[in-house]
Amino acid sequence: MKFSELNLSFELNRAIEELGYTEATPVQAQCIPPVLEGRDVIGQSQTGTGKTAAFGLPLLEKLVVLDKRTPQILIMTPTRELALQVSQELRKFAKYKEGVKIVTVYGGDPITGQIRDLKGGADIIVGTPGRIQDHIDRRTLKFHQLKALVLDEADEMLKMGFKEAIEQILQDLPEERQTLLFSATMPKAILDITNNYQNNPVHIKTKQKEMTVNSVEQVVYEVNQGEKVKVLVQLMEYYRPESSMIFCNTKKMVDDLSGLIASKGYSTASIHGDMKQEMRSLVMAKFKDKKVQHLICTDVAARGIDIDGLDMVFNFDVPQETEYYVHRIGRTGRAGKSGISVTLVTPRQRYVINELERLTKATIDRKEMPSLNDIQAVRFDHMTTDIMKTLKADIPVEIKTLVEKLVDQGLNPIQLSEALLYKVIGADIFVEAQKPIEKQRRAQRINSSTIELDVGLKHGIAAAHLVSAIAEASGISGKDIGKIRIQDRYSHVEVPQEFVKEILDALNQGTIKSYKVKAFEISARNTAKPKHKDYPKTFRPKR
Numbered sequence: 001m002k003f004s005e006l007n008l009s010f011e012l013n014r015a016i017e018e019l020g021y022t023e024a025t026p027v028q029a030q031c032i033p034p035v036l037e038g039r040d041v042i043g044q045s046q047t048g049t050g051k052t053a054a055f056g057l058p059l060l061e062k063l064v065v066l067d068k069r070t071p072q073i074l075i076m077t078p079t080r081e082l083a084l085q086v087s088q089e090l091r092k093f094a095k096y097k098e099g100v101k102i103v104t105v106y107g108g109d110p111i112t113g114q115i116r117d118l119k120g121g122a123d124i125i126v127g128t129p130g131r132i133q134d135h136i137d138r139r140t141l142k143f144h145q146l147k148a149l150v151l152d153e154a155d156e157m158l159k160m161g162f163k164e165a166i167e168q169i170l171q172d173l174p175e176e177r178q179t180l181l182f183s184a185t186m187p188k189a190i191l192d193i194t195n196n197y198q199n200n201p202v203h204i205k206t207k208q209k210e211m212t213v214n215s216v217e218q219v220v221y222e223v224n225q226g227e228k229v230k231v232l233v234q235l236m237e238y239y240r241p242e243s244s245m246i247f248c249n250t251k252k253m254v255d256d257l258s259g260l261i262a263s264k265g266y267s268t269a270s271i272h273g274d275m276k277q278e279m280r281s282l283v284m285a286k287f288k289d290k291k292v293q294h295l296i297c298t299d300v301a302a303r304g305i306d307i308d309g310l311d312m313v314f315n316f317d318v319p320q321e322t323e324y325y326v327h328r329i330g331r332t333g334r335a336g337k338s339g340i341s342v343t344l345v346t347p348r349q350r351y352v353i354n355e356l357e358r359l360t361k362a363t364i365d366r367k368e369m370p371s372l373n374d375i376q377a378v379r380f381d382h383m384t385t386d387i388m389k390t391l392k393a394d395i396p397v398e399i400k401t402l403v404e405k406l407v408d409q410g411l412n413p414i415q416l417s418e419a420l421l422y423k424v425i426g427a428d429i430f431v432e433a434q435k436p437i438e439k440q441r442r443a444q445r446i447n448s449s450t451i452e453l454d455v456g457l458k459h460g461i462a463a464a465h466l467v468s469a470i471a472e473a474s475g476i477s478g479k480d481i482g483k484i485r486i487q488d489r490y491s492h493v494e495v496p497q498e499f500v501k502e503i504l505d506a507l508n509q510g511t512i513k514s515y516k517v518k519a520f521e522i523s524a525r526n527t528a529k530p531k532h533k534d535y536p537k538t539f540r541p542k543r
C-alpha cells in the first residue's frame, strides 16, 4: 500500500517522501487507519518492520498543538537508546508540521536538565518508565491533557521489570485516552495489560517475521571456546564488513574483545550496561554516524535499535535467551537490505542451532572455517582493488621522482613492487599460514626432564620466578612447566624434554632475581622427585 492512500496530511507525506519511504509496510498499512480513527490497537510484528511510523504518523496527524503546550502523547520504551531513536524518528516525521515539541526523558541522565526541558513545555514525551514515574512524582510531568499512550516494545519492558512502574503510570493518566501497544511477542503478562488498560483493541498481527529474517543470511561456525577470539578475527578478515555489531554475553567479554579487535587495527567502540548513559549515547551516535565501524556490545544494544547500512552481526556468544538471537540478527538486513549474521557455536552448544532455525523459520548454514589460504586470497583481492584505485589517483610528482631515482640506482621495478607489497601486507599472515597458532610452542607432554638451578629459598626464589624465567627464556607456556620443588639452595623444575637445551642455554646466560644462575639437566625421565644418584657427581646437593 502506498502512503498516499492512507489519508495523511501534505506535511507528513512530504516528510515521508524525503525519508525515501514509498510503500507502507504491512504493520503500517494495517495500524495507521484504526489509530487515525481513535481506536486502541495492539500491534504485533517483528523488529525492523516499521512500527515507529505505524503509531508515530497517525498520532502526529491527529495532534493539535495546544496554546499552552502540555503533553498529549506519551511514548514509553524499554531503553534510553530506543527512547532517543523514537524521538529522532518522530522529529523527522514532524519536520513540516509546525511547532511540535518532543522531549525525551530517561534514567541515567541528570534529571535537572530534563526538568528544564519539560518546563519549556512539550507536546510529546518519549521516555523510559522509571524516569517518567520519577517526573510524575516530582510533578514535573503532568498528563491531564493526555490523548494517547504508546507502549513500545511492551514485552521487553515487562522483561526488564517495568511492570509496576507502567501500572502506576497508567493510574495517573486520564481514562479517556487512546492506548496503543506494540510488541514482538504476546506473552500472558501483556494480554493482562491490554485487558485492564485497553478498550476493545484492534489486534493486528503481521506475518513479517519471515521477511526480516529472510533478508539475513545466517551462518554458524563451530569452534572451541578458547579459539573464538582468533576465529572471530579471521572471519572479520574474511567477510570484511564495513560495519558490524559484535554481540557478547558479558560486560567483561565486551571489554576484553574491544581491546583485542582494536589492536588488530579495526575501528571499534563498545557498549554495555555498566557504562554511564552519556557515554552510551555518545558511542551509539558515533556508530550510527559511521565514525566507528564495529560496535562490540551486550544485548543492551540489541533490541529495536535501528542502524543504517549494518552489513553484519557477529554473535561471539550464543545469547543465553535464544529469543535475543532474532533481535540481534534483526539489526542487519533492515528495511529491504540484505545482511549476514555469523554465530560462533561451541561443540557443546551444537543443539542450539536447531532451536535457532525453528525460531527464525529459516535454515542456518553450518560452515567450515575458511582456510588461511582463503583468507589470504580475500586479502589479496582487496589489496588488488585498492591498488587499482590508487593507480587512477594523481600520484604526487615527488613519488614519481623517488621511483625514478630507485630505478636509476639499479633496482628493478618488479623487485621494488614485491618489497613494497610485502611491507604493506605484512609478514604475519604468511607465518600464520605455515603454522597453526595452537601448535605453536605447545609441548607434546610425552617426555619431560628435570633441570636443576642453583638458586633456592635462601635466594628468595618462589615458583613464579622460575616459571617466568623459563617461559621468558624459551617461549614455552607456563602450562607446559611441570612440577617445581624449591629447596634452600637449589630448585628442580620439570620441563618438556624437547626444550631442555634451549631453556638451559637461556637460563645460563640470564639472571633470576639478579642472581646469575647455573642450570643443568639432572634427569631425562618423567621424575618429579629425582633420586640422589640421578645427579651428576659434581653437582650432588649436600644432604
Ligand code: ADP
Pocket (backbone or CB within 6 Å): 020, 021, 022, 023, 024, 025, 028, 045, 046, 047, 048, 049, 050, 051, 052, 053, 304, 306, 334, 335
Ligand atoms: P520496528 O520498530 O518495527 O523495529 P522501526 O520503526 O525502527 O521498526 O523501522 C525500521 C527501519 O525501517 C527504520 O530504518 C525505518 O526508517 C525504516 N522504515 C520504516 N518504514 C519504512 C517504509 N515504509 N519504507 C522504508 N523504510 C521504512
Ligand code: MG
Pocket (backbone or CB within 6 Å): 051, 052, 152, 304
Ligand atoms: Mg521499534
